[in-house]
Amino acid sequence: MLINNSKEKVLEQSIKWWNPGKTRQWQEDGIDFVMGKREGYYLHDMNGKELMDLHLNGGTYNLGHRNPEIIATLKEAMEEFDIGNHHFPSIARAQLAEELAKCTPSSVKYSIFSSGGSEAVDAALKSARYATKRKKIISIRNGYHGHTGLAVSIGNERYARPFLSVGDPSEFVQVPFNDLEAMEKALAPGDAACVVVETVPATYGFPMPEEGYLKAVKKLCEKHGTLYIADEVQTGLMRTGKMWGIEHYGVEPDILVTAKGLGGGIYPIGAAVVSEQAGGWMNEDGSAHISTFGGAELGCIVAMKVLEISQRSEVVENVAFIADYLRQGLERIQEQYSEFFIGIRQLGVVMGLEFNHPEGAKHVMRSLYKNGVWAIYSMLDTRVLQFKPGLLCDRAYCDELLNRFEVSMKEAVLSAKQKI
Ligand SMILES: Cc1ncc(COP(=O)(O)O)c(C=O)c1O
Structure with missing residues (x-):
């Protein structure tokens, strides 16, 4: 049973038993938050402080916290299902796989299920290696694809170095984003299994792909017999205004990876959806990759509901509305603080706000927190704030958000000036 502890006690327990460094770091950053009640696009601290959730855990709460339709779906599924047994075909897994194939680009077909994004990335990389019989993996510098074996080695060193997991450069090559020449050079030897790209790199602050860049990368991949993996963990599920x-x-990828929001914020699930070629191993040795919780049947049922809600026409229209409405509001605020607030990176509700200060987004995060908004700086570019509203926000929510943002901006400018 959960003990009804005070917030002070939970913080003490967290330092003692959970993660002392992480707990202290947030306290030093002025964020002494312990999650209490959560509903829709709002979070509450254990002591009652209300926050508008503009982080959504990277899109995990794309459809809001504790979405009633998702909860009802899970409750109903629990009358009949459990995690299931990963060795056997199952009604839920087979149906979700078919539905994923139908809503992803026609180049991809089979679903390899996981319990999260990192594992799905690992499965994607293993599939590419099997299909090409090549080991080399090319990824984007300052990317983040997860915490597991291969996924951590293809991302930024910040997450690999502490665990002696920086990839051997003969196997793991990283090139700058939007640098086609560097990509061409890396692909030229013709020995790369795959190129992995976050469509808009999240942890790097959502820099937008330059015109023609991703298409040209795909073309180069085709020329060199290399597979293209689209990491859509943060850019999938209608967040950009399109499903992916x-x-x-x-670009028609050879593999598409999805996770986070796929579980509706209620039941963890991820998937690598692979082409006939990339999924070749499943025809030859289908049991080569196994995962006990990957594609848990309850998760599959939740994910089907997520896919259905995310593709409703009114939801698609709403995403376009929020994206446009917030852009206009943010531009108005930007005009007032144009020296500090220098850029809005945006694709649908995927947004990065750029500030003219090396730690600008940290200052903005703190003021926003004080004024009741939770948005976090980009871990790999602290000038940029990740600003990520959900698919189902309404106009009143956007108005309140813009009000709180405007007040916070005034404070952040002052606080950043003091720290220059
Ligand atoms: C783009 C991207 N790919 C993969 C992952 C890994 O997902 P997970 O944390 O569910 O393992 C993340 C997580 O933040 C991510 O942002």
């Missing part, structure tokens, strides 16, 4: 971010760029 990659659809904006005319």
